[in-house]
Amino acid sequence: AQSVTQPDIHITVSEGASLELRCNYSYGATPYLFWYVQSPGQGLQLLLKYFSGDTLVQGIKGFEAEFKRSQSSFNLRKPSVHWSDAAEYFCAVGSSNTGNQFYFGTGTSLTVIP
C-alpha cells in the first residue's frame, strides 16, 4: 500500500540555522515525489518535485531535496532558514498516472525562532 511518513511532527530551528525535514515513502511503482508548503491560512504551494534523473532537486525559496531510493527517502533541506519559512510542510507521493491521487504525509510544522 502507498504511504508517506513524516516522522517529525514539529521542528523548531533558529533563524539562519540549517534545516532538514524527513520523508519516507512506500510506493509500489516508480514514485513521483513532491514537497508542498502551507503557510497559515493559505493553500498548498509546490516547493519542488522529483520524477527521474538527478536525485538532488532544487526548488523555490532555496529549498532542495534528495531522493534516495535505497532508503525510500526524500528529505527536504535548506542551508539557512528564514523566519518566513515557518509553515507546515507536506511530503507527497504520486504516480505518473494523472488519474491517481497524491498521498500526503501527516506534515511537519516548522517554527523559526529569532
Place this chain on the structure above:
Amino acid sequence: SAVISQKPSRDICQRGTSLTIQCQVDSQVTMMFWYRQQPGQSLTLIATANQGSEATYESGFVIDKFPISRPNLTFSTLTVSNMSPEDSSIYLCSVRTLAEAFFGQGTRLTVV
C-alpha cells in the same frame, strides 16, 4: 499549470444544515479531487470526481454525506450534508497534471 477558484473561502454553519462548496478550474481536466484537512492533520482524500459519472469515494466517506457534482470538465461541487461539529475542517479541491497537483485555497468550515 492550473488555477483553481474555490468558494466560499470560509463559512460558519449550524449543525444539521448543509453547505455546498464550489470549485472552478481554468482548464479542462478529467478528474478533480476533493480533500479534507482536519485541524492539525494532513490531507485526506474524500473522493475523485469524474465528469459524466459517479464520484469515487474513499473508505470512510459516503455519497449521502458528501454528494459531489461534476457537470462539466471545469467545475465541481462538494456538499457537506447534515453537518456536525466533527465536520469542521478545511475542504480542498485539487486537480493533477503530470508535473504536480494544484489546489484551491480551501474552504474553512466551522460547524457550531
